[in-house]
Amino acid sequence: MAITLGELAVRFGLELAGDPDATVTGVATLQAALPGTLAFLANPRYRRQLAATRAGAVVLARDALAECPVAALIAANPYAAFARIAAVLHPEPPVVPGIAPSASVDPGAVVDGSAAVGPGAVIGPGAVIGARVAIGPGCVVEAGARIGDDSRLQANVTIGRGAVIGRRCVFKPGAVVGSDGFGFARDEDGYVKVPQLGGVRLGDDVEVGANTTVDRGTLEDTVVEDGVKLDNLVQVGHNCRIGAHTVLAGCVGVSGSTVIGRRCMIGGAVGFAGHLEVGDDVVVTGYSLVSRSLRGPGVYSSGIPVSEAAVWRRTVARLRRLGRRGTEGGDE
């Protein structure tokens, strides 16, 4: 697909420095771009690649314009503008309606005529599959689950019984939404399972990463609000609520009944204890432990970057002494 720079400037409200009739047909990195492709500069780390780029045009901020050797589309938010243009130049393949012969669709399920159900997929009784939904190969949608319009389950995804999924959600391979929460009551003989009777509700535009898991609630619902993005291998426990437009990077774990606010940014492998309340606009840097409630906005951390092992061994030895020495009030 070829599109002129002039059309891109008009369509996305960008200022063009260059020939409006020049065309681009795809996107690339600054370093790899060839003439006829569009690149972008957003991360200053890559600014040194700008002068040598062979791209047909670059999406960038005004302050980088002077260094740009080719046409430029000037954006207040170059990365977002680039993302929107890339989606136009490289559109997702359309959903081809139909149910694969090897799919198993319960007679009591309702599948919109515009939806696609892939080979080996299984749709349970009472499930409702919306317009233009894609259910990929090997996916399982359990009884009574509802999948909103334009959502896509990629492959081997499992959506639990009665789950309610919004529109335009994306589920990457192996994602599991609506599994039973981890609820046990300790007893003299071990553990008694607590039935997990709540549901799980996802808003619109939620993305759930590969092999990520979101549990259903115990008595009420686990809720993931509009626009939340969960990376791969994330765990969200039962009864949690994740606020709108919050992002959880890979390997994050959220223990049960914790509520996270809106527009939070949670770095990779962060762990949350259960029953906490985290406010809006909280940032937690990667590899941190959140074990108390946090009021937002704010930036929080507890990750320790690596040292050389020999140095680190001494650090740990001294840390131990800190803990052993008398009371907290003791002198140092």
Add this chain to the structure above:
Amino acid sequence: MAITLGELAVRFGLELAGDPDATVTGVATLQAALPGTLAFLANPRYRRQLAATRAGAVVLARDALAECPVAALIAANPYAAFARIAAVLHPEPPVVPGIAPSASVDPGAVVDGSAAVGPGAVIGPGAVIGARVAIGPGCVVEAGARIGDDSRLQANVTIGRGAVIGRRCVFKPGAVVGSDGFGFARDEDGYVKVPQLGGVRLGDDVEVGANTTVDRGTLEDTVVEDGVKLDNLVQVGHNCRIGAHTVLAGCVGVSGSTVIGRRCMIGGAVGFAGHLEVGDDVVVTGYSLVSRSLRGPGVYSSGIPVSEAAVWRRTVARLRRLGRRGTEGGDE
């Protein structure tokens, strides 16, 4: 299903304060409960909700009775009593025997007539599926694996060749039990794979979380004893043994050949190095690293809760100095 408070009191050995002929039909939280439902109070965090509850009855400890505005069932362990009652009021759907037409059952497999095999499930040669077992859609039971009576594999679960699974076990979607362990011998040219020839054995009443992985042993078996509960995204390496009634919360990783005792409680995202021995009744709080053997009973920790990022940066800078300053014997 309606049941009288009197019947619940008798059946579960509870003391009733209220009308024995009043009925409840389901369970709910203190806050959301309507008349005719049963709530509970176990976590003191929710005690303030007791006075305003509209529940038909509340399961609680004797010391909370005075504050209860409705009927009460008094239990020494309210959460366990509630769990048992909830299971009666909301029973799991029964297993409907039969093999789905789209399932692939090897002629050399033995599937009990009371078992259910869902759409797209695959049962390998020599596998043995016990009474009332449910094999969910998309599950794979490899050659020679044995699944004990009343166990349930929910969806897209994989049970490796020759695995031996006890009774009443639950496998949530995406769980993998019996994959090859991670065994390689380093050599001048890279790594030589060490054949993983051991098996994996799970006791009775084991629960394996969504996308959790348990590897088979190298030469002997990986063993998970009776009543062990593994939350989502847990990794148990080859040759490990997890003692009876031990609980591992989400995202825990146990490296190979580590033995964990009975009745341990391991918090979320805890990591265990390999070849360790951890005793009975050990508690490890979330986000800790266990890199030496631990004698039980005891409580162990190494997780650091978050600080504001600016404070944390100073903490890390000072930590670094601790490590750099001279020898361990140096003065402070």
Add this chain to the structure above:
Amino acid sequence: MAITLGELAVRFGLELAGDPDATVTGVATLQAALPGTLAFLANPRYRRQLAATRAGAVVLARDALAECPVAALIAANPYAAFARIAAVLHPEPPVVPGIAPSASVDPGAVVDGSAAVGPGAVIGPGAVIGARVAIGPGCVVEAGARIGDDSRLQANVTIGRGAVIGRRCVFKPGAVVGSDGFGFARDEDGYVKVPQLGGVRLGDDVEVGANTTVDRGTLEDTVVEDGVKLDNLVQVGHNCRIGAHTVLAGCVGVSGSTVIGRRCMIGGAVGFAGHLEVGDDVVVTGYSLVSRSLRGPGVYSSGIPVSEAAVWRRTVARLRRLGRRGTEGGDE
């Protein structure tokens, strides 16, 4: 299968102390070995078991020979020699060519006549499946993906569109390679998805653990070089490059655009921030956070081993004070 010690010595270039006509038929641990089986001693932790072994022969280093009560095969690298012998005594079952009736192979896919496609597997249009490849039950190979000769996808594995996989690779159950990366541009209204247009390339002899995830690149490719071994529940983000013969233990997370060198050894649950460069021959011990680039070779750590909880609480309290006290230059 029985093989003489003499043949093993010749075939693997080992020195034999014992009867060359004695045979072994399998392998076992030192402790469990019976006559007629072969054991090994590599980890000094198990040296005390040598004197009592009933094995037919033991693979060991010369310095342990004097304590060996039975025949010995002396190796410079006993573990690697044992691994090679074990693979001969316990060969993997051969791939039985053929496509299961319940598999869905797109007419536009090319499946080598010597490959096996298991029940319920799905092969998309344009995919190319090499010689002697095994595609296990429930696996999904998306459009245009290429699987090199002798690679094995075990069960419920997903290989994304256009992924290029080398020879002799192993994918354990639930592995996902080639899912879309986690790319979003923040905007006033939330997040704009950045199309993930790059690919993913794996070299030869790569092993991908159960439920491990490797994302495709944003504009260029994610690359995993020859001989890399990824344990279970590992996450490799978009645009990463993992150098040849590097090993990542379980639960490791590598954020996007990070490049890791060759022959690195990364311990369990280590986290890497994004956009880093890690040199060759770097070792990172388990439970560490790598948030800056590391030049190799070297050993790096930041994991803190557990203390008793009471001691640890004091340590944390003192740590907090370190961070709060004035400037970094302040006295202690």
